[in-house]
Amino acid sequence: MKTLTMKRIAQTLGVISIVMIAAVISNPLYAQTQVTASATAVGQQMTIKGKVSDDKGPLPGVNIVLKGSKVGAITDGKGEFTFPKALSSGDILVFSFLGYEKQEVKIDSNTTFINLVLSTDLVEIMGAVSTDKPYKSKRSKN
């Protein structure tokens, strides 16, 4: 009985060690490929230009921000912009303008010019105003 459990433990240990060795061997290989991948990405820093419009034409004043940072640009009178920071593939630009739906654009290695059409946000406009005026019943004068 006792030897049987010992055998079992040894077996399990064996399996665990194989798994660990496998992990150790495969990991550096994986890391190797990753390094080369990011190296090419770093090599491809791009200056991004673009134009933003809505259904009626160019849209000046649109905010463009690199997601997760404070770096940004604003479209000029012709709706055009040049992003101030060189971007690499995988970066996300967020386009926003009051009254329009926010849009995100992911940069890939082929991006050089972004042509974007923003659509208006569907908002129903209404408004009730708060007041401190006491309620007063309408009374018939008799």
Add this chain to the structure above:
Amino acid sequence: MKTRLFVLLFIVAFQTHAQLSDFEHINFRKADSAAMACKDEGLSNLPELAYKLTSNLDTDVERFRAIYLWVCSNIANDYSLYQKNKRKRYKYKNDSIKLNAWNTRLKKEIFRKLLKQKRTICTGYAYILQELSKMANLNCKIVHGFGRTSMTDVEKLDAPNHSWNVIQLNGKWYLCDPTWASGIPNPETNEFEFQYNDGMFLTNPKLFAVNHFPIDDRWMLLKENKPTFDEFLNAPVIYGKAYTNLTGHDAPKKMHHIIQKNEKVVFKYQLHKSVEEDDIKFLIDNGYHNKKIKPTSTLIENENLTLEHLFDTKGFYDVHLYIGEDLISTYTVKVKS
């Protein structure tokens, strides 16, 4: 078994009452000062504003708080635009084409005013709160529906007239009304006065439902005892100060009462903070003169406030509840002989 039931009861009770108190352990001072630090910021760069407001805060509720307080204390309510919109919406209520055209025109004006003058009406508040929240990765939505104040003509309240927000924090939804929290416009001068009301932040849904009725009743955030639209229209008028003094308005459920002489009316509330018995007064107005008097009986037990008032003279009265100088609610009582 008994203890288990007790615990369960406690959890249920806690769930329904806990709102802002869910975050009692959080001090909003840091969030509030982040909002104050952005006092002079404009709306031309929303992502940057959202970043400035929230980047130094650790929790979602603090991030939302900073955005909310900024919106409430920097965006002014445009009373003349509100009046114009109210007139047009009423005029076109049966003409969807004209209403749509008006809405499109107004939308342009709204967003232009919001951007240039930081003035708006309530959808503008709800919208900007939603947009800034989205940029800080917070799940905030606009809720459209009916809002009731002392000036609302319930006979004419047949189209939605108000917008507010819901925010999801730690998986749970909460209510807030940035428009009504920001201040009160002076109807005579059309001048808007900033007067931040903290009671509209993560408000108890039961109190909120007294004067807010969402088109989609899921956003009442009430699991049971959801008021119907008629019940909402017949509810008492409550004021902004009700939100700073109360967490619940339980009785009476109706605004208008007809009673016999020497009959009593019972009033039940849940208090947000402790009050002195002497501070609780009724202002009773018979159309000619009014007097401020103590209720016939006042009972304060923990946070429960129960009042009884006996009407011993025939007449028709507007009955206003005051806690200290704060106007809380209004009822009418017709006393028959």
